[in-house]
Amino acid sequence: xxxxxxxxxxxxxxxxxxxxxxxxxxxxxxxxxxxxxxxxxxxxxxxxxxxxxxxxxxxxxxxxxxxxxxxxxxxxxxxxxxxxxxxxxxxxxxxxxxxxxxxxxxxxxxxxxxxxxxxxxxxxxxxxxxxxxxxxxxxxxxxxxxxxxxxxxxxxxxxxxxxxxxxxxxxxxxxxxxxxxxxxxxxxxxxxxxxxxxxxxxxxxxxxxxxxxxxxxxxxxxxxxxxxxxxxxxxxxxxxxxxxxxxxxxxxxxxxxxxxxxxxxxxxxxxxxxxxxxxxxxxxxxxxxxxxxxxxxxxxxxxxxxxxxxxxxxxxxxxxxxxxxxxxxxxxxxxx
Amino acid sequence: xxxxxxxxxxxxxxxxxxxxxxxxxxxxxxxxxxxxxxxxxxxxxxxxxxxxxxxxxxxxxxxxxxxxxxxxxxxxxxxxxxxxxxxxxxxxxxxxxxxxxxxxxxxxxxxxxxxxxxxxxxxxxxxxxxxxxxxxxxxxxxxxxxxxxxxxxxxxxxxxxxxxxxxxxxxxxxxxxxxxxxxxxxxxxxxxxxxxxxxxxxxxxxxxxxxxxxxxxxxxxxxxxxxxxxxxxxxxxxxxxxxxxxxxxxxxxxxxxxxxxxxxxxxxxxx
Numbered sequence: 001x002x003x004x005x006x007x008x009x010x011x012x013x014x015x016x017x018x019x020x021x022x023x024x025x026x027x028x029x030x031x032x033x034x035x036x037x038x039x040x041x042x043x044x045x046x047x048x049x050x051x052x053x054x055x056x057x058x059x060x061x062x063x064x065x066x067x068x069x070x071x072x073x074x075x076x077x078x079x080x081x082x083x084x085x086x087x088x089x090x091x092x093x094x095x096x097x098x099x100x101x102x103x104x105x106x107x108x109x110x111x112x113x114x115x116x117x118x119x120x121x122x123x124x125x126x127x128x129x130x131x132x133x134x135x136x137x138x139x140x141x142x143x144x145x146x147x148x149x150x151x152x153x154x155x156x157x158x159x160x161x162x163x164x165x166x167x168x169x170x171x172x173x174x175x176x177x178x179x180x181x182x183x184x185x186x187x188x189x190x191x192x193x194x195x196x197x198x199x200x201x202x203x204x205x206x207x208x209x210x211x212x213x214x215x216x217x218x219x220x221x222x223x224x225x226x227x228x229x230x231x232x233x234x235x236x237x238x239x240x241x242x243x244x245x246x247x248x249x250x251x252x253x254x255x256x257x258x259x260x261x262x263x264x265x266x267x268x269x270x271x272x273x274x275x276x277x278x279x280x281x282x283x284x285x286x287x288x289x290x291x292x293x294x295x296x297x298x299x300x301x302x303x304x305x306x307x308x309x310x311x312x313x314x315x316x317x318x319x320x321x322x323x324x325x326x327x328x329x330x331x332x333x334x335x336x
Numbered sequence: 337x338x339x340x341x342x343x344x345x346x347x348x349x350x351x352x353x354x355x356x357x358x359x360x361x362x363x364x365x366x367x368x369x370x371x372x373x374x375x376x377x378x379x380x381x382x383x384x385x386x387x388x389x390x391x392x393x394x395x396x397x398x399x400x401x402x403x404x405x406x407x408x409x410x411x412x413x414x415x416x417x418x419x420x421x422x423x424x425x426x427x428x429x430x431x432x433x434x435x436x437x438x439x440x441x442x443x444x445x446x447x448x449x450x451x452x453x454x455x456x457x458x459x460x461x462x463x464x465x466x467x468x469x470x471x472x473x474x475x476x477x478x479x480x481x482x483x484x485x486x487x488x489x490x491x492x493x494x495x496x497x498x499x500x501x502x503x504x505x506x507x508x509x510x511x512x513x514x515x516x517x518x519x520x521x522x523x524x525x526x527x528x529x530x531x532x533x534x535x536x537x538x539x540x541x542x543x544x545x546x547x548x549x550x551x552x553x554x555x556x557x558x559x560x561x562x563x564x565x566x567x568x569x570x571x572x573x574x575x576x577x578x579x580x581x582x583x584x585x586x587x588x589x590x591x592x593x594x595x596x597x598x599x600x601x602x603x604x605x606x607x
Contacts, residue, residue, distance in 0.1 A: 053504055073507040086505035090523040100509035103519065151509065 002065040004029040004155055004187040005050055010059035011211075012045050019045040021211035022059065027155075027204075029064075032181050032188045034198035037208030038234065043191045046208070047157050050189060051080050064154055074103075079148035080157040083164075085140045087132035093119070093143050094128030100151040118146035121180070138169045145180075155187045162197065174201055195235045199223060207231050224259075228334045232257035239263070239303045246331065255332045262328035263305035265294060268319040277321035282314055298322065364582070371575035379571070390572040397570075400577060403560035410472070410556060411540035414479035415487075418536045419529060421480075422487030427521075430495035431503075441492075448485040455481055456549030463550070470552030478550035479543055483536035490532030494525045531595045534588035541585055557581060 007025035011018065020042045027033045035043035048054040049061055052073035061068040063078060079100070087096050094115050095102070101111035112128075119125055122142035132140055141161060148156055158177075162170045178201050181188045192198050198205045199219040206216045207230075215227045226232035229240045238257040246256035268279060280298035289309065296303040305322070307313070314320055345353075371390060373383035394400055429441050447455055459478050468474060502524070506516040544558045551559065557577065564574045 051504075051508060053507075072512070073504070074510045074512050078508075080505070080508045082501045082505055084499060084501055086499055086501035088502060088505075088520055088524075099506070099511075099519070103506075103509065103511040103515045147505075147509065 001028070003027060003062075004031065004064060005189065006062045007046075007049075008060045008062075010049060010056045010061050012042075012049060012054050013057045018211045020049065020056075023211075023213055025206065025213065025216070027187060027189060029187055030185050032178065032190065032201060032203045034190045034192060034202035034205045035208060036192055036195060036198040036205050036235070038193060041208035042211035043193075043206075043208040044159060045211075047080075047159055047189065047191050050155065051078055051157055052076050077151075077153055078155045078157060079151050079153040080159065081141075081144045081148050081161045083159045083161070085132075085144040087140055087143055087147070089132055091132075092128060093124075093130050093132065093135070096132065096143060097128075097147045097150050099147060114150055115146070118150040119143075121149065122146045123176075137164055138173070141165065141173065145177075149184070149186075153186065155189060158188060158190045160191055160193070162192075162194075170197075177201065199235070205235075207235060209234070225330055226257050227332055229255055229257075229332065232330075232332065237304065241329070242301070245301060246329065249326060249329055250331060252331060255334050257330045257332060258303075258324060258328060260293070260304040260306040261291075262324050263296075263303065264323045265296070265305050265307060265311075265313070266321045266323065267314050268321050277323045280320055280322050282316055282318055282320050284316055285313060296320070296322065367575050367578050371572055371579055373572055376570055376572060390570070390576050393570060394573045394576040397573060399555075399560065400573070403555045403557045404577075404580075406472070406475075406554055407541055407557040410475050410479055411537045413476050414483045414540045415533050415536045417476070417480045418483035418487045419533050422484045422532065423491050423525070423529060425484070426488050426491035426495055430492050431500070444488050445485055447481040452482075452543070452545030453549075456546045459546065460549040470550065472554065474550045474552075475547055475554070475556065478546040479540040482543075482546070483540055486536045486539060487529065487532035490528040490535070491525055494528035498524045527595045531592035534592040534595075538585040538588050538592075542581060 003026040005025070005027040007023045009022045009024060010020060011022050012020040023042075023046065025046075035046055037043045045054060049056055050063065050068075052068065052071060052075075055069060063076065068076065088099065091099065094112060097115035097118050098106075098111040101114060106114070116125070116128065119127060122145050124139060124142050124146065127135070127139065127143070132143065135143065141164075144161070161177075162173050165173060174197060177188070177190075190198075190202065199222070202219060204216060204218055205222050207214045207222060209230050215222060215231045217225075222231065222235050226235060226238060232238040232240050238259055241256040241258060243253045243255055247253045250256065265282075266277070278298050280296045280303065283295040283297050286293040286295070287309075288306075291306045292309055292311065292313065294305045294307065294313070296305060303322070369383060370379050372386045372388065373379070374385035374387050375383060425440075425444055429437055429444075456478070459474070459481070463470065463474055502520055503516055506520040507513075511519060542558050543556075544562065547556050547559055555563065558581075561574050561577060561581075564571070
């Protein structure tokens with residue numbers, strides 16, 4: 001099967017800066033694919049390579065089997081939802097949405113009908129006569145989405161589309177985007193620095209760092225089985241355990257990771273440490289509503305644990321014993 | 337903006353403001369009054385009598401019409417050249433980063449900071465060196481040097497406020513470079529170009545110094561007025577022409593002012 005988007009050793013260097021460095025990537029048709037990484041990790045440049053705003057310095061990119069190098073953005077069947085939405089302030093909402101059809105020479109009546117339909121799709125029917133300046137941030141976002149979807153792209157690129165929205169709106173949009181993608185069957189490629197967003201929305205996630213992909217996998221894969229310390233730390237702040245520590249529990253001299261919710265915290269039984277547990281000191285507690293996050297100090301090793309709200313907790317500064325199931329300790333591939 | 341519009345200014349400030357305005361505008365009123373005087377050899381105050389005959393006299397003077405037509409043509413063509421060059425230059429400077437960008441920006445603005453006399457002398461020696469005879473086109477070239485600056489400044493300010501991703505969005509939606517310019521760039525910079533163009537037109541229309549160095553025998557309107565003041569014959573005609581020039585230059589400048597003011601709001605609303 002042809003990939004929707006395929007990178008073969010694709011690089012984009014700006015002088016000495018390797019924004020994207022020899023990336024291999026295959027995105028399947030109809031997939032909801034997230035590119036996750038800190039700012040400057042190359043994820044947005046990757047998106048711009050697909051859109052055609054950047055050309056690879058080496059390697060090749062193909063979109064549905066067609067070579068994309070040298071093809072300008074306006075000849076690609078790919079549309080983008082921009083981070084700042086980039087709506088045209090001099091056009092009303094309907095003409096904004098119909099823009100792509102207008103430049104393709106579609107007649108006025110027909111393109112306005114299609115634009116109305118696209119606006120209904122993003123649940124903004126009847127907003128066509130307004131100016132972008134009269135809309136709220138969430139509404140502008142929907143207009144930007146409609147403007148891209150009206151062209152029936154093969155791949156829809158979304159550049160941190162939810163970054164500027166407040167939390168409640170963001171959660172609504174996450175669900176909506178996901179159901180929209182399921183309904184339309186279009187390949188979505190989504191750039192974000194928010195690991196929660198990537199995990200909850202995407203079918204597969206690529207974690208970027210320093211222009212390279214650290215790991216590609218399903219959200220469960222990335223979350224439960226991080227391959228490197230960077231992924232473990234960036235995706236949901238796992239406890240990264242040094243090889244010496246890991247050796248004591250698994251017998252292997254490798255870096256390990258342990259989810260904060262896998263750690264059980266018990267009171268130190270009158271100074272006697274059991275052979276199983278790790279003795280530690282509770283540094284601070286951080287109430288998060290449904291859960292409480294504990295910062296712990298195990299002989300110089302900083303650990304985090306997450307316990308359900310309502311758990312009886314020792315006081316700050318007290319000695320505690322930490323236990324966890326051995327199978328929850330994940331060994332990473334990264335060499336020690 | 338106005339922080340407290342309702343509060344009235346103290347009396348002393350009002351008087352000072354009135355004096356300032358009088359100082360600025362009384363001489364101009366005087367020009368208007370002299371356009372109606374019956375005394376034609378010199379300006380006497382108070383005017384011995386009032387008449388409107390000078391309007392008819394001016395209307396029938398072919399030299400006035402020649403000078404006016406030359407000025408309008410020069411201003412129109414210099415403005416047209418400035419609009420093309422100024423827009424291209426501002427687009428290059430604000431859209432891309434390249435080595436020497438700041439220098440180019442400074443060099444473009446320099447002609448308006450330079451005294452006109454230097455621009456004039458420089459152009460005159462350059463024309464002489466290149467063996468270019470003085471003509472309509474040498475005047476146009478001279479005026480274009482400072483007209484470009486006005487258009488450039490207006491366009492650069494507008495480009496800085498328009499989001500760069502808008503152009504990318506247009507390309508992304510299938511518009512090629514020309515369509516993007518036509519449907520996205522031009523509508524967004526149109527008011528800035530109109531304002532810059534009007535300002536450029538007004539600047540060219542009343543330019544004297546550069547013109548004296550780049551014109552041959554031809555007289556633009558301001559040059560014609562200077563000559564008229566030296567020869568005392570039908571002097572109020574000059575005043576009538578002065579009134580017309582004032583109106584011709586004032587209206588575009590006012591329009592430019594209002595257009596750019598509204599333009600700010602348009603550009604701001606997109607954010």
